[in-house]
Amino acid sequence: MPTNYKRKSNRQSWTAQQLEQAIKAVKSESPVKTAARSYAIPRSTLIRHLTSPTVSTRLGPLDSVFNSQQEEELVQHLLDLEKRFYGITMTNVRKLAFDLAEKNGLPHPFNKSTKMAGKAWLSKFLKRNPKLSFRKPETTSAARARGFNKPAVSAFYDLLEEALKDPKLTPDRVLNADETSVCTKSKVAALKGKKHVGGITSAERGETATAVMCMSATGQHLPPFSIFLRMRLHEALKKGASRGSKFACNASGYMTVEIFNEWFDHFLEHVKPSEDSPVLLIIDGHSSHTKNLAFTEKARANFVKVLVLPPHTSNKLQPLDVSFMAPFKTYYAQEVECFLQQNPGKVVSQYDVAELMKPAFIKAATTEIAENGFEKTGIWPFDRNIFSDDDFSPATVTDQPDPEIIREEETFRLHLEGAPSQSTVNRISCEDKEVQVLPEDIMADFAEPDSISTANNPMFEISPSIILPLPKMVTPRVTKRKRQAEKAADITSAQYADTLKKAKASKDIKSIKKE
Numbered sequence: 001m002p003t004n005y006k007r008k009s010n011r012q013s014w015t016a017q018q019l020e021q022a023i024k025a026v027k028s029e030s031p032v033k034t035a036a037r038s039y040a041i042p043r044s045t046l047i048r049h050l051t052s053p054t055v056s057t058r059l060g061p062l063d064s065v066f067n068s069q070q071e072e073e074l075v076q077h078l079l080d081l082e083k084r085f086y087g088i089t090m091t092n093v094r095k096l097a098f099d100l101a102e103k104n105g106l107p108h109p110f111n112k113s114t115k116m117a118g119k120a121w122l123s124k125f126l127k128r129n130p131k132l133s134f135r136k137p138e139t140t141s142a143a144r145a146r147g148f149n150k151p152a153v154s155a156f157y158d159l160l161e162e163a164l165k166d167p168k169l170t171p172d173r174v175l176n177a178d179e180t181s182v183c184t185k186s187k188v189a190a191l192k193g194k195k196h197v198g199g200i201t202s203a204e205r206g207e208t209a210t211a212v213m214c215m216s217a218t219g220q221h222l223p224p225f226s227i228f229l230r231m232r233l234h235e236a237l238k239k240g241a242s243r244g245s246k247f248a249c250n251a252s253g254y255m256t257v258e259i260f261n262e263w264f265d266h267f268l269e270h271v272k273p274s275e276d277s278p279v280l281l282i283i284d285g286h287s288s289h290t291k292n293l294a295f296t297e298k299a300r301a302n303f304v305k306v307l308v309l310p311p312h313t314s315n316k317l318q319p320l321d322v323s324f325m326a327p328f329k330t331y332y333a334q335e336v337e338c339f340l341q342q343n344p345g346k347v348v349s350q351y352d353v354a355e356l357m358k359p360a361f362i363k364a365a366t367t368e369i370a371e372n373g374f375e376k377t378g379i380w381p382f383d384r385n386i387f388s389d390d391d392f393s394p395a396t397v398t399d400q401p402d403p404e405i406i407r408e409e410e411t412f413r414l415h416l417e418g419a420p421s422q423s424t425v426n427r428i429s430c431e432d433k434e435v436q437v438l439p440e441d442i443m444a445d446f447a448e449p450d451s452i453s454t455a456n457n458p459m460f461e462i463s464p465s466i467i468l469p470l471p472k473m474v475t476p477r478v479t480k481r482k483r484q485a486e487k488a489a490d491i492t493s494a495q496y497a498d499t500l501k502k503a504k505a506s507k508d509i510k511s512i513k514k515e
Contacts, residue, residue, distance in 0.1 A: 014041050016064050017128065022046055064128070065101050065108045065121070069459050074100065075129045077464040083393035086471045090134055094122055096468055103462045147312025150392045156317065156488035157384035159307055163280050163490070164382055171380050175271065176282045176373070177214040177263075178320040179227075179255050182332050182357065209353045210254055212263050213320055213328070217380035219367030222270050224357060225263045228350050229253030240355025242362070244270070247354075257295075260288040264295055268302055278303040282379065284314050285486045293500040299492045310488045316387070319373030324364055331360035 022039040026032055026046070036043040066074065074097070081087050088096070097117035101108040110117045126132060163169065212225040223244030228237060230249045237247055246266045248259045273279040281299070283289050285308045299306050314321045335356040336348055348356065378386030489496060 014039070014045075017068055019046070019049060020067060023049060026050060064124070065097070065106055065110075065117075068128075070100075071125065071129060073459045074464050075132050077468070078132060080393075080465075080470055081468075083390050084471055085137070085394045087137060088468070090122060091116070094118070096464060097121065097125075099467045100460060100462070100464060103467065104460050147310060148316055148392065148394070152310040152487060153313065153317070153387065153392075154384070156307070156310055156313075157378070159488055159490050160282075160379065161382065161384065163305055163307060166278065168276065168278055169280055171217040171374075172220060173271075173273070173277060174217040174280045174282075174374070174380050175214055176319045176379075177212065177222075177267070178284060178314070178318055178325070179210050179212040180325050180329070181210050182329065182353065209350065209357075211357065212255070213324065214267060215320065215324060215365070215370045215373070217319075217371065217374040219370040221361075221365035221370065222267065224361055225266055226354060226357070227253060227255065227259060228353075230350065234351075236351045238354060239351060240358055242354075242358045245354065255286060255288045257288045257292050260292060261294055261298075264298060268298075268304075273303045275303055278305065280304075281306045282309065282318070283307075284309050284318065285311050285489075290486065290489070290491055291500070291503075293497070293504055296491055296497050296500055300497065304492065305490065306492045308486075308489045308491055311486045316391070317377050317379075319370070319377050319379060322376050323369045323373030327369065328360055328364035331363045332357060335360050 018039045019041055022035045022041045023046070025035040025038065030038075032046060032050070033043060035041070036046045064071070078088065078093065094116040098108075098110045098115050100106075101110060101117075108117075110121070164174075209229075210227040212227070214222040223242050223246070225246045225248070226237075226241075228247065228249045229252065231251065233247055233249045238245070241247075246262070248262055250256055250259060267281075271279055281304055283306065289295065289306075290308055296306075309317050316322070339348060339352065339356060340346070374380040376386070378384060
């Protein structure tokens with residue numbers, strides 16, 4: 001026999017989870033032989049565990065520290081953290097696994113000096129739970145996380161539902177408008193692993209433009225309205241533009257009150273609202289829209305109802321942001337790349353923007369893209385339940401309880417403890433006494449935790465949510481904001497128009513006093 005010959009091991013690969021499932025199968029009247037074959041467990045091993053079901057304190061290399069139910073609870077907690085935009089890294093998951101094993105008194109082979117589970121455990125944990133993976137998160141501002149909350153979104157849908165009750169309002173008369181700056185950077189082919197990839201910039205600083213787009217729920221798109229960073233409008237800027245496009249210039253290159261009023265004239269020219277054919281326009285809460293008395297009065301006079309989205313929700317509630325802007329910017333970047341390749345040594349100037357924007361706009365301005373945007377936001381067809389509770393999870397981190405609810409709960413608590421209270425709950429007169437009656441669902445909220453059955457709960461005694469709680473802001477956020485926070489609004493209502501008039505009158509008086 002050759003000296004380098006190694007005898008093949010007869011040991012089969014199986015885990016504690018497989019053994020547990022095999023035992024359950026036998027207890028469910030499955031033959032031992034069949035269960036052993038199905039779960040790749042040696043029959044003698046399965047019989048030994050069935051006759052003497054003792055738990056060994058020694059863990060082999062193929063044993064798992066947590067049972068399947070415990071791992072499921074751990075996975076769910078990790079996913080709950082991610083839903084709130086506070087997902088944890090691989091290292092922190094390994095630390096959490098160590099803490100769970102230690103505090104629950106579970107035998108484990110984890111490193112007690114580093115106080116972490118090993119990389120091998122994490123690898124097998126991910127294989128046993130394929131729905132969990134580690135991914136690089138997209139950056140999301142705290143303002144967006146706070147802004148997209150259930151009360152703010154519900155308030156918008158309340159206004160939208162009321163507006164859509166008008167039988168004259170058909171889907172082709174429901175429109176969304178928004179502005180965006182054109183993007184000119186995209187990926188290029190390069191050597192894999194190269195740290196610095198160079199490329200010619202597509203435009204000089206200040207040479208890009210702002211484009212105002214508008215589309216309806218049935219797929220009609222208004223011609224673009226472009227704003228350039230310059231003081232005077234030159235005819236050469238219109239070269240190669242889409243038919244019907246309009247242009248404006250200012251010192252900032254962004255939307256202002258005056259330019260928005262110009263765009264609204266462009267809107268009225270193409271949409272042609274009337275008393276028999278009114279229009280619903282949905283826009284964001286930029287100050288050029290909401291603090292614009294001339295726009296509000298002109299919209300009211302031309303049968304245009306204007307709804308403003310809640311702040312920091314346009315990425316979810318604005319159809320243009322949801323479906324149109326991304327493909328439009330991608331197509332524009334492709335046009336810029338072709339331009340640079342065909343014109344070596346040149347850069348994109350303001351005089352090229354309109355011509356490059358035209359093919360990108362034609363490709364993106366499709367009926368399908370428009371309909372998808374309105375459908376995904378629940379605007380048309382109207383669906384106020386388009387977003388699930390998971391979509392609002394990030395906002396729960398900063399949610400603060402309503403003071404009125406806190407007072408009511410404290411009143412109920414005092415009542416249950418036998419203390420006198422001044423609650424406004426239902427009262428029933430009983431001879432000379434007043435008896436407070438609490439609804440059954442409220443009484444259930446104050447049930448003792450011990451009354452909840454845990455007999456069939458095989459999970460952790462000390463759960464992951466106790467060791468690593470879900471993030472929650474304890475005290476209200478302190479800001480230096482002096483003006484009132486924006487919210488969803490119908491800025492063409494009589495009440496809103498009166499507010500703008502009063503604000504303008506107050507501003508005029510202050511300016512007169514300064515003079």
